[in-house]
Amino acid sequence: MTTVYVPRDTTALALEADAVAERLQTGAAHRGQPVDLVRNGSRGLFWLEPLVEVDTPDGRMAYGPVTPDDVPGLLDAGMLGGQPDHPLCQGLTESIPYLRDQQRLTFARTGVIDPVSLEDYRASGGWQGLEAALAMAPEAIVDAVTESGLRGRGGAAFPAGTKWRTVLEADPERPGSHWSGQKFIACNADEGDAGTFADRMLMEGDPYCLIEGMVIAGLAVGATRGFIYLRSEYPNAAGILNEALQRAESAGYLGESVCGSGRAFHLSVRLGAGAYICGEETSMLDSLEGKRGMVRVKPPLPAHRGLFGQPTVINNVLTLASVPFILREGARSYADYGMGRSRGTQPFQLAGNIARGGLVELAFGVTLRTLLEDFGGGTASGARMRAVQVGGPLGSYLPESHWDEPMDYEGFSEVGGMIGHGGIVVFDESVDMAAQARFAMHFCEDESCGKCTPCRIGAVRGVEVIDRIIANQERDTNLTLLDDLCETMEQGSLCAMGGMTPNPVRSALQHFPEDFQRPAPTAHAGGG
């Protein structure tokens, strides 16, 4: 029986992959050619989703983007035999330049296997990192992560090995506390930055990779309990993760005795409830504890006093999912990728107005232009690209003059950029940058936890001041006021929400000042 793959990733589903799968199965059966249908994750070539793949002796043939109505024609054209004579045929999947030219370490398996099949996972090198870790002393595991150069992929880029060492060495004894003696691993899967979907893609396409990374982290620091804090906007990821957790537990990879080692690791998923701020690590801890997601003052560091006051490793999904590769292939193999102090690969995400949106995993050092033009293929609208926001809603808007810097953590920040979680949102020339600056403040107003006054009140005032600038009211005074306000937010906020909201505002003003000088609509003229 021919094996056919139709992804169950959110983006594929959002473009009718379920209907495609159903039409395929019934159509194939009707023709007397029943198929073995695998619901894989996505390869991350989102402009080709739903991307249907067919197993052939030469490899997997790709057809996309397939709508339900395309299915009969594809079957007529001999898709099940891997025939290339159809306009939607993209050739062998692995030969599609967008995929072929990537360096997939963390995402090597995503889109290839059935995400919840333990058999597929094991057959593709799964659990080998864990097996290596089980034979190592905790210090040696931490050393391997340190030597790999892996840094936090959530955005802050803090060296993962250093964090792990701190937790390994932290004393969890808290006499009188219910949780005394306990350490935790908390995975931050609250992927709230617009333009990012790498965490979601991995959790939906290769959930065991994250689970394996978390178990290894537990062994490394002596934590027996872990939580995945998943945003509730990801219902599909929640379903797949929970199914994977159950299966991994039944198979003995989680529980009282991981792989019969006698060492425990319990893992569960907890859902957020629509609060961007809970992606900030200390807010996330409060939320996990069942409270409002309020930012905490540091110190104490979560590594010393984190979840329920106990030593806690908090890492992003991609950080933890990079760990199995490091333990399996060796720290060196990972550190060989990258540049400067940014080692390994970064899964970049091309989003917004882009012709070929999707996930591009490459070693640090690639330029924005390569990503936007060679991979992304320009805008989806066909109009000129004008501004690019890198690193989520707290990242700067960059004009074309900034697209040629090699992207590593240090170098990119020198030009005012921030890699963050690797999201890249493209806007064409129809964008109104004053509206984008205003939105940055409005977003902060909506999502501030309220703890710091400059963030809570400053964002409200920021929207008002930008409105006055756009309306040409006391322009110079208000520009000075906005600058002053931005500085207050930067200096007076505990976390990045208030502290970095000025990035998109200032960069929009700096690089696109003409958008703030459009003639005011007549209805508002003279209103000052």
Added chain:
Amino acid sequence: MTDLEAITRRAIDDWVDEPGALLPILHAIQDQLGYIPPSSVPRIARALNMTRADVHGVMSFYHEFRSEPAGRHVLQICGAEACQARGCRELEAHTQQRLGVGYHQTTLDGDITLEQVYCLGNCATGPSVRLDDRIIGRVTPQRMDRLLDGIATVPLTIQPAGGEG
């Protein structure tokens, strides 16, 4: 005991011994009822040894929890940057006009509660919307119309029994 009480009690029983039980309890109730009835707040507070103000504070902090029933469907439109770059502001205006409601409001027929959401993780094929648990990509105003046509309550036309009234 009403359904409502039974659901609250079961949610509490299922989670009360777990660490950080409040959010899972609130989710469990809202999953079944579509909202968290204010009458369940004192019960939850008692079970978790918290004040009612604490529980209310958590409910009101998170955008997702609601203390009033929603419509039969909840429609969320993504308003974050990647969808802005693909025209979500126009989609939002079109949808609000067509439904005759703004955000956080429910249509008069009780069919649809309209909400804004910041990011559904479908950023390469926006604008994106979420209808209940289904995420839909590349939603043009026309596609939104078809989507809404598909879930609208069909008005029941009652024919007069005989002749002219």
